[in-house]
Amino acid sequence: MSENNKTALGFCLTSSFWMVVATLAGLLAATKLVAPDLMGSISWLTFGRLRPIHINLVLFGFVTPGLLSAAFYYFPRLLKTDLFSEKLGVITIVLWNIFLVFATVTLGLGQTQGREYAEMIWPVDIMVAVLFIMVFVNLTMTVANRKESLLYVSIWYVCAGIVLTAVTYALGNVIWQPDTGALKGIPDAILLWFYGHNVFGLLLTPLSLGVAYYVIPRSCKTPLYSHTLSLLGFWSLLVVYTHIGTHHLLQVPVPTWLKVISIVDSMGMVIPVMIFLINIWYTAKGKFAEIHGDIGTKFIFVGTIMYFFVSIQGSMMALPQVQRITHFNNWVVGHAHIGVLGFAGMMALGGMYYVVPHITGRPLFSRLLADLQYWLILIGVIGFTVVLTIAGLIQGNGWLNGETVYRILAEIHVYNVIRASLGVMIFFGAVIGLYNILRSIFVRSGGVQ
Amino acid sequence: MTPRIVVIGSLLILAAVVLVVVALPFYTVSDAPSEIYRQRTDEELAGKQIYIANGCVYCHSQSIRTIDWGLGAERIAQSGDYIDDHPILLGSARTGPDLSQEGGEHPDDWHMAHFKNPRTTRPNSIMPPFLFLGEENIKKLTAYVQSLGMIMADKRIARQRKWKELSTAAFEAGPEVNVKWLHSHVPEPWQKIANPYPTTPGALARGHKIYQDFCMGCHGPVGDGMGPAQPDLYPPPLNFTILKDRGISGGILYYQIMNGITGTAMPYFKKELESEKIWEVGDYVAVYFINESDAGQGGGIDAAFEN
Incomplete structure (x- = not known):
């Protein structure tokens, strides 16, 4: 193993391992929706505890470390220097894994602050903030030591993403109120969704775009289509994305002007999204053979397509008339999965599959297994979205028609069954991925190409 | 762009946005209680902690909208209903019904049976069984759920108590x-x-x-x-x-x-x-x-x- 890339490989292993745990938690939760008595009455296996474990591990265990793995690989290369400190990087990874164990155990024990995406208790919050600062120091110091004067767009996205997440995480988790981690009443909801949406807007999205901006031109062996567009895309993303959290609260008594801002900016999200996609897709124009040839690039290219769908869908969902039907039901769950697994998760997997062969200097252990994982996850996440969208439409229209939640429950049962089956595919995809990554990094022989 | 522009520029943008979309509402949203507001008792607050610890909020909203027909739709939520909610438990999904006005819809004994295993009272329910909480904690949780709707719930609870006495006497x-x-x-x-x-x-x-x-x-x-x-x-x-x-x-x-x-x-x-x-x-x-x-x-x- 190369001494120089310990941090990138460490994050890669972290991500692959926690993807298995996170998808298992999700699968168990989905199973509980089909057969609520299957696992009896066990506290830490109850749906309300599995769900935050699933979500927090996906966000902070699978996707973020996966995307950071690629970042720790391309920072030194784009800046033509060594990483500031591999030692700091390794310490970060060890602490990061301790944090994930801590988060899983505390959430399993019911130690939660009860705010969606901000559940983790204060000591865990502090660990997250410290970890983001450690990553920020390592990466910005690498930038400071650079031998390349021009900063590429991927660097901007990651630097901004990490520093802004450190700040919004502390703010959104009300870190100055250790006991509750919350404000009171309606302002708490406003702050929570400001933060909750920024987990995607200021963490997963910038880190994902950073990976795509690095890998796509590399694999296609072409220069980026337009550096002006990347500049526009970067600043418009930061300005627009941060405004839209309140679109989760359109049916709640929050000030109307704030709702208007969130709706207008949700529509405005088309600008940064399309700027990025135009830039990447024009770069990749006519290069499908190259994209198809590298499994990492393939994951990432699919991630860009998912980004298109999830963003356009998200803008549409911010329209009050649409939300009359989509709010409070499985439609939103489908949207979340196409965003976090379809877009950011695919980007993370793609980044790792791109990075690992470059670091080890030999091909992946098995392209076949990687392709299998690709299809399992692709079919899984698209199936998920279709099934949950149908279930959501049944729920939303039924409720609007005056039918009760209990009556509609029986109508969506079959979709819950299909959803759990697709969850099995995604879980096996994660297991295969972990095996493939482990073999690629640690074992030299015996690959199936 | 220099690293300084990236980092300071993004922090400035964030600061400006936080000022508008977080700080401004924080200082301007009224914290006056609504006409149904009352403080929760210690037992109800203990029940609320159990509600939070077990993730009830992931399936039950506490947020009645103008377009709702279901449970609690008699009253549209107002910001004054939530002034003491710390954190606010609006919820984001209705796998189960909204609970804004659940208090007094059922008597306590119905909740005891329902929490131990929801399918005893509601055969198609997919709510998890909460037998693991134990009798004491289920009682606290019931006290919290019975407080949802505050003054409106208290009226329904009084009605439940009155008729429980009469129906028990008749049964006996x-x-x-x-x-x-x-x-x-x-x-x-x-x-x-x-x-x-x-x-x-x-x-x-x-x-x-x-x-x-x-x-x-x-x-x-x-x-x-x-x-x-x-x-x-x-x-x-x-x-x-x-x-x-x-x-x-x-x-x-x-x-x-x-x-x-x-x-x-x-x-x-x-x-x-x-x-x-x-x-x-x-x-x-x-x-x-x-x-x-x-x-x-x-x-x-x-x-x-x-x-």
């Missing part, structure tokens, strides 16, 4: 008195109405399905009141067989199913079952469990659906 006085008491609270015109739909195999099959989905958990598969929820409920679920030869009618069954019997675990089903479904489940009970049905004997112009 024996079947004869109990049946008479139950019938006497059905308005007289309803008592005299026969079930307008004649008994048919199709209607019985539909009634059977509705019985399984809504009634069986308490009244049991054979209508003797020995369903799985029975051990937790007092007065216990009605044994239908005691209704025979005591003046039962289709109208009485319909009225009791539609409105429920406040104070007992018998909920109202007017939101969940449309007219035909109530008649048919009533006739299913009348035919199979009471063995005394007046279905189709109401007279009037022959209906088009009759054979």
Whole structure:
């Protein structure tokens, strides 16, 4: 193993391992929706505890470390220097894994602050903030030591993403109120969704775009289509994305002007999204053979397509008339999965599959297994979205028609069954991925190409 | 761009946005209580912690919208309802019903049975069983859930208590008195109405399905009141067989199913079952469990659906 890339490989292993745990938690939760008595009455296996474990591990265990793995690989290369400190990087990874164990155990024990995406208790919050600062120091110091004067767009996205997440995480988790981690009443909801949406807007999205901006031109062996567009895309993303959290609260008594801002900016999200996609897709124009040839690039290219769908869908969902039907039901769950697994998760997997062969200097252990994982996850996440969208439409229209939640429950049962089956595919995809990554990094022989 | 521009520029943008979309509402949203607001008791607050710890918020919203028809839709949420919620528990999904006005919808014993295993009272529910919490914690959780709706809930709770006393006394006085008491609270015109739909195999099959989905958990598969929820409920679920030869009618069954019997675990089903479904489940009970049905004997112009 190369001494120089310990941090990138460490994050890669972290991500692959926690993807298995996170998808298992999700699968168990989905199973509980089909057969609520299957696992009896066990506290830490109850749906309300599995769900935050699933979500927090996906966000902070699978996707973020996966995307950071690629970042720790391309920072030194784009800046033509060594990483500031591999030692700091390794310490970060060890602490990061301790944090994930801590988060899983505390959430399993019911130690939660009860705010969606901000559940983790204060000591865990502090660990997250410290970890983001450690990553920020390592990466910005690498930038400071650079031998390349021009900063590429991927660097901007990651630097901004990490520093802004450190700040919004502390703010959104009300870190100055250790006991509750919350404000009171309606302002708490406003702050929570400001933060909750920024987990995607200021963490997963910038880190994902950073990976795509690095890998796509590399694999296609072409220069980026337009550096002006990347500049526009970067600043418009930061300005627009941060405004839209309140679109989760359109049916709640929050000030109307704030709702208007969130709706207008949700529509405005088309600008940064399309700027990025135009830039990447024009770069990749006519290069499908190259994209198809590298499994990492393939994951990432699919991630860009998912980004298109999830963003356009998200803008549409911010329209009050649409939300009359989509709010409070499985439609939103489908949207979340196409965003976090379809877009950011695919980007993370793609980044790792791109990075690992470059670091080890030999091909992946098995392209076949990687392709299998690709299809399992692709079919899984698209199936998920279709099934949950149908279930959501049944729920939303039924409720609007005056039918009760209990009556509609029986109508969506079959979709819950299909959803759990697709969850099995995604879980096996994660297991295969972990095996493939482990073999690629640690074992030299015996690959199936 | 230099690193300084990236980092300081993005922090400046964030600061400006936080000022507008977080700080401004924080300082301008009124924290005046609404007319239904009251403080929660210590027991209710302890129950709230259990509600939070077990992730109830992931399936139950506390946020009634102008477009809602379901549970609690009598009152649209106002910001003054939430001033003491720390954190606010609006929720983002309704896998289960909204709970903004759940307090007093059911008596405490219904909640005890329901929390231990929700399928005892609601056979199609997919809520997890909370037996692991233990009796003490379920009591606290029940106290919290019964406080949802605050002053509006308190009124319903008072109503539940009053009728629990009366219905318990009637039950303890024996079947004869109990049946008479139950019938006497059905308005007289309803008592005299026969079930307008004649008994048919199709209607019985539909009634059977509705019985399984809504009634069986308490009244049991054979209508003797020995369903799985029975051990937790007092007065216990009605044994239908005691209704025979005591003046039962289709109208009485319909009225009791539609409105429920406040104070007992018998909920109202007017939101969940449309007219035909109530008649048919009533006739299913009348035919199979009471063995005394007046279905189709109401007279009037022959209906088009009759054979």
